[in-house]
Amino acid sequence: MDDLAKNPEDAIAIRVGDDGDSYPVADQLAVYEEIGRNVVDCAMKGLNASVMAYGQTGAGKSYTMMGTGDILDDSIPYHQLGLIPRILFNLFEKMGEEEEKDDDDQFDKGRGGGEEVMNLVEMSFVELYNEVLYDLIPSQPQIFSSSSSPSRRQNQKQKLKLRYHPERGSFLENVQSFRISSFEEGLGLVAIGTQNRMRAPTSCNKHSSRSHSILTIRVIRRILQPSSLVGNEVDSAQESGVVERTSVISLVDLAGSER
Helix, strand or coil: CHHHHCCCCCCEEEEECCCCCEEEEECHHHHHHHHHHHHHHHHHCCCCEEEEECCECCCCHHHHHHECCCCCCCCCCHHHECHHHHHHHHHHHHHHHHHHHHHHHCCCHHHCCCCEEEEEEEEEEEEEECCEEEECCCCCCCCCCCCCCCCCCCCCCEEEEEEEECCCEEEEECCCCEEECCHHHHHHHHHHHHHHCCEECCCCCCCEECCEEEEEEEEEEEEECCHHHCCCCCCHHHHHCEEEEEEEEEEEECCCECC
């Protein structure tokens, strides 16, 4: 996946219609630049963001969200990678750049010590099939690399219940949430969940997703304020000089419609 670090020029594919005319079609990178980059920027600012892919089966929803083939396969061309791997990669890339900047700022006397940021990332992956919610990632997932066995299906899917809390609102009871520290760990969990999704052949698509999937990425940013700023914030947590901001990225791939 090293090609993700590159910044190739946006390419626009050309599709020839039934009438013989050529039409421009946005490629995966163009979609990310238009949609995905804003999602990452929102998360880094402490804001929530959602992307939902919907439409007829075979229209390219899962391709837009995930890309083509096995997402752990290093041989997949860069231009085939979908929104989810790009968002994961660039999220960790931005956090890494921020940490390097914090290290450099420790030597900046003009900031009075400056503020430090610690980032935590948690992930859950669920599906809704026939009005039942399932956890797509088992409690003890086996993370595979591209050189491992091609069969990664882990079928211990746990049924989930939707609950309501008077203060927190709606939540999924007992959903597995995994703390990840790298792009590779996140991609491994996504690969397991994707393999566990319910699929069935249809007249339009023999590998059609028959369930709605919701990948949730929770970004927790703990900002250590300079001592001179402690007490200036309205938040009660400031007594310790720590501001905690949580943002949620929801990436939804709906089941295809054949109507």
